Amino acid sequence: MRKSFIVFICVLFIGAGGIMLVFGNNTPPKPDAVTINRAVIASMQTDNSNEAAAVLHRQITDELQRLDADRQNRDKVFLTFLFVYAGIIAATSILLYLYCEKRILSPFRKLQSFAWHIAAGNLDVPLEMDRNNLFGAFTESFDLMREELHNSREKEREADRSKKELVASLSHDIKTPVASIKSATELMLFTAENDEYKEQLQGINAKAEQIDSLITNMFHATLEELQALSVSVSEIQSSAIRGVIRYADYKKRARPFEIPSCLCLADLTRLGQVFDNIIGNSYKYAGTQLEISAFFEGEYLVINIADFGAGVPEEELPLIFTKFYRGKDAAAKSGYGLGLYISKYLIEQMSGDICCENRAGGFLVRVRLRLAG
Numbered sequence: 223m224r225k226s227f228i229v230f231i232c233v234l235f236i237g238a239g240g241i242m243l244v245f246g247n248n249t250p251p252k253p254d255a256v257t258i259n260r261a262v263i264a265s266m267q268t269d270n271s272n273e274a275a276a277v278l279h280r281q282i283t284d285e286l287q288r289l290d291a292d293r294q295n296r297d298k299v300f301l302t303f304l305f306v307y308a309g310i311i312a313a314t315s316i317l318l319y320l321y322c323e324k325r326i327l328s329p330f331r332k333l334q335s336f337a338w339h340i341a342a343g344n345l346d347v348p349l350e351m352d353r354n355n356l357f358g359a360f361t362e363s364f365d366l367m368r369e370e371l372h373n374s375r376e377k378e379r380e381a382d383r384s385k386k387e388l389v390a391s392l393s394h395d396i397k398t399p400v401a402s403i404k405s406a407t408e409l410m411l412f413t414a415e416n417d418e419y420k421e422q423l424q425g426i427n428a429k430a431e432q433i434d435s436l437i438t439n440m441f442h443a444t445l446e447e448l449q450a451l452s453v454s455v456s457e458i459q460s461s462a463i464r465g466v467i468r469y470a471d472y473k474k475r476a477r478p479f480e481i482p483s484c485l486c487l488a489d490l491t492r493l494g495q496v497f498d499n500i501i502g503n504s505y506k507y508a509g510t511q512l513e514i515s516a517f518f519e520g521e522y523l524v525i526n527i528a529d530f531g532a533g534v535p536e537e538e539l540p541l542i543f544t545k546f547y548r549g550k551d552a553a554a555k556s557g558y559g560l561g562l563y564i565s566k567y568l569i570e571q572m573s574g575d576i577c578c579e580n581r582a583g584g585f586l587v588r589v590r591l592r593l594a595g
């Protein structure tokens with residue numbers, strides 16, 4: 223870069239020196255006084271005044287023509303020099319621009335593009351740079367930084383995946399003994415005769431059910447992050463949906479309801495998990511009776527599940543489906559804030575949707591399932 227500027231300055235000095243050499247000592251052309259004096263003397267020596275005037279006029283005209291020719295030659299030389307010098311300046315400027323483009327501007331644009339990729343989290347794009355450019359080792363350091371960031375991200379991703387796989391595996395393994403406890407408790411309830419004994423067994427069974435529900439939610443949340451929570455959508459009868467809801471309402475708090483006869487696109491097993499979460503939340507936070515209704519809305523079957531509790535603060539409604547989010551009133555309740563998050567994921571995989579809202583005298587969850595055909 224320094225060499226290019228030195229060359230450019232030298233060209234400027236050469237041009238200035240050339241102008242001084244060519245025109246510094248070259249004074250403008252002047253009339254030849256000797257020739258004019260001779261013409262005047264010759265005209266005075268003749269007796270014919272007309273002839274004398276013609277001789278004087280011819281001599282002066284010739285001298286003026288000579289002066290004009292000298293001036294034109296001088297201007298021509300000056301213009302030629304200017305054109306040549308301008309051409310040298312233009313060529314030097316173009317070469318200087320090409321040099322700057324190759325050695326400065328182009329590498330800088332590559333650095334700028336590289337910075338954008340890094341800021342966007344794209345660490346797979348290397349910084350391709352000529353080692354002879356002005357940024358030199360500076361650019362190599364940037365690329366080394368990218369490689370280290372890429373390696374660190376891969377290690378972090380692998381560690382996170384291993385952690386999730388461990389959680390999923392442990393959740394699955396814990397469910398087996400819990401299921402055994404529930405089965406044993408149900409058998410003991412069937413054979414128990416003492417009311418106090420039955421009440422204790424029911425408490426054990428309720429706690430086992432609670433543990434099973436929490437483990438199921440954690441297991442499914444982990445699988446969803448691992449992209450392994452499968453949903454098999456098929457056509458199911460609305461009567462099967464009614465059975466799933468009645469099974470989820472194991473405390474029998476739902477008032478009698480009917481679902482219009484139709485075919486819906488859903489995964490019956492996953493739909494059962496959704497209603498388990500919804501009705502389980504109502505048991506936990508409202509503890510009231512449930513009012514269930516169903517109707518058609520365009521291409522959807524809409525199922526409303528409403529309780530008569532205090533509802534949810536309005537500022538918390540937009541966050542209720544967020545993973546691990548728990549409201550202020552949930553601090554004293556067990557749970558991890560996964561139920562509605564998983565329910566939303568499952569319903570969306572069935573091409574439906576789920577939403578919540580406060581209503582007069584309670585809280586309402588609306589599930590929309592796409593109709594078949």
